Amino acid sequence: MSHIAFIGLGRMGAPMAGNLVKAGRELRGFDLDPRLCAEAEAQGVRGASSAKEAAQGAAAIITMLPAGEAVLAVWKELLHCAERDALFIDCSTIDIDSARQAHRLAAEAGRACVDAPVSGGVAGAKAGTLTFMCGGEVAAFERTRALLSQMGEKIIHCGEGGLGQAAKICNNMMLGATMIATCEAFALAERLGLSDRMLFDVASVSSGQSWSLTHYCPAPGLLPTAPASRDYQPGFMTALMLKDMSLAEAAAAQVGLPTPLAALAAQIYARYADRGEAERDFSGVIRMIREGRSAEAETSQAGARSKGA
Numbered sequence: 001m002s003h004i005a006f007i008g009l010g011r012m013g014a015p016m017a018g019n020l021v022k023a024g025r026e027l028r029g030f031d032l033d034p035r036l037c038a039e040a041e042a043q044g045v046r047g048a049s050s051a052k053e054a055a056q057g058a059a060a061i062i063t064m065l066p067a068g069e070a071v072l073a074v075w076k077e078l079l080h081c082a083e084r085d086a087l088f089i090d091c092s093t094i095d096i097d098s099a100r101q102a103h104r105l106a107a108e109a110g111r112a113c114v115d116a117p118v119s120g121g122v123a124g125a126k127a128g129t130l131t132f133m134c135g136g137e138v139a140a141f142e143r144t145r146a147l148l149s150q151m152g153e154k155i156i157h158c159g160e161g162g163l164g165q166a167a168k169i170c171n172n173m174m175l176g177a178t179m180i181a182t183c184e185a186f187a188l189a190e191r192l193g194l195s196d197r198m199l200f201d202v203a204s205v206s207s208g209q210s211w212s213l214t215h216y217c218p219a220p221g222l223l224p225t226a227p228a229s230r231d232y233q234p235g236f237m238t239a240l241m242l243k244d245m246s247l248a249e250a251a252a253a254q255v256g257l258p259t260p261l262a263a264l265a266a267q268i269y270a271r272y273a274d275r276g277e278a279e280r281d282f283s284g285v286i287r288m289i290r291e292g293r294s295a296e297a298e299t300s301q302a303g304a305r306s307k308g309a
Contacts, residue, residue: 002059002083003028004147007051007074008092009040011234012118013064015125016091016151018043023150030054052081060087060147068098075102079109087143088113091132093172093240095247096165097254103136103161112140115161116148117168121236123225129153133171135164166251173248176241176282177265179212183286186219190290196222218283232284241282242269 003026006017014036017027021044029045030053031037037047048054055061055078065071071092079088088111090102099115106113114136124130130152134141141157148155158167185208189199196219204214212218216235220228227235245266252259272285 002026002057003046005029005048005051005054005058005061006040006045006064007031007054007061008064008066009033009036009045010064010066011122012091012125014040014043014045015122016062016064016118016130017045019125019128019151020147021045025147025150028054028058052077055082055086057083058086059083060089060144062089062147063092065090065092065094067092068094068101071102072098072105075105079105079111082111084110086111087140087147089144089147090115091118093117093168093244093247094165096162096169096251099135099165100162112137112143113161114140114144115164116144117164118152119168119171120152122234124152132156133158133164133167135159135161135166137161169244169248169251172241172244173259173262175212176245176248176269177261178210179216179218179283180265180268180285180289182210182212183218183283183289186286187290187292212283216283218286227281227283228286232281232287234279235281235283237279238269238273238282238284239278242266242273242278245269 004020006013006027006029009017009029009031017029017040021027027045028048029037029040030048030051041047051074061078061082063071063074071090071094075088088106103113114134116132116134118130118132120130128151131154132148132152134144134155134157145155158164186196186199200217200222203209217223217226218228223229227233245262248262249266269282269285272288277284
């Protein structure tokens with residue numbers, strides 16, 4: 001069986017590649033950071049000196065990169081030197097325009113491809129429980145199933161090329177906003193004299209229930225697996241949530257849809273990141289909200305901006 005090339009061995013890519021190795025796949029990986037390559041090699045990934053070397057002879061090429069520009073640059077380099085039947089899979093979270101451009105480039109080169117961003121964070125990547133949201137032709141999607149199932153539990157076809165990214169952006173838009181609402185509720189409960197435990201016990205079985213509450217509760221000590229119980233070590237970094245909220249805002253602007261709640265949420269995460277917390281888990285925004293003054297100032301600034309628009 002031909003090997004799999006994995007380009008991008010960061011916090012998500014490395015454990016995903018490691019799970020493919022555990023499943024018996026031969027992996028050749030590359031990252032611009034030599035330290036990440038070395039860490040991946042410790043998990044059984046065979047290192048390569050370049051993306052092109054990793055992709056030579058590969059049956060599938062998986063990219064897990066930080067931005068659309070990086071994905072397009074790598075695909076432009078590899079599409080014309082890969083094996084004729086090589087399958088291209090992009091698991092990055094990028095803007096929809098870049099995803100659709102990647103599909104166009106693949107079609108022009110006669111390559112099958114799928115955009116397959118993930119949900120589940122670092123914990124899901126390590127546990128192999130990710131959800132893959134896939135966009136592309138049905139035939140290409142069917143070819144990805146066996147491979148993606150070795151890194152995740154749910155493989156969903158969302159439609160044509162780029163719609164995997166659309167699903168990811170909309171999903172994280174909801175997550176970002178509901179986390180802030182959840183944090184505000186815990187801050188309010190505290191000031192009213194209601195304990196975190198009591199609010200959790202009530203809301204988790206009532207209409208306030210959400211994934212942000214029951215799987216990722218921002219109040220420490222309630223869920224041992226949540227970042228809140230590990231001093232907000234990610235998890236999902238605030239910088240990445242801010243990136244995803246910005247992608248959602250850009251997509252909404254392109255189609256002329258006002259999304260004021262998402263815009264305000266993005267501003268709050270930006271404020272939290274600016275405090276030096278960009279690499280903390282995004283649920284740690286509860287600490288800023290509990291202070292009251294910082295969150296109120298951000299809300300006031302956002303209101304002033306929206307009045308001036």
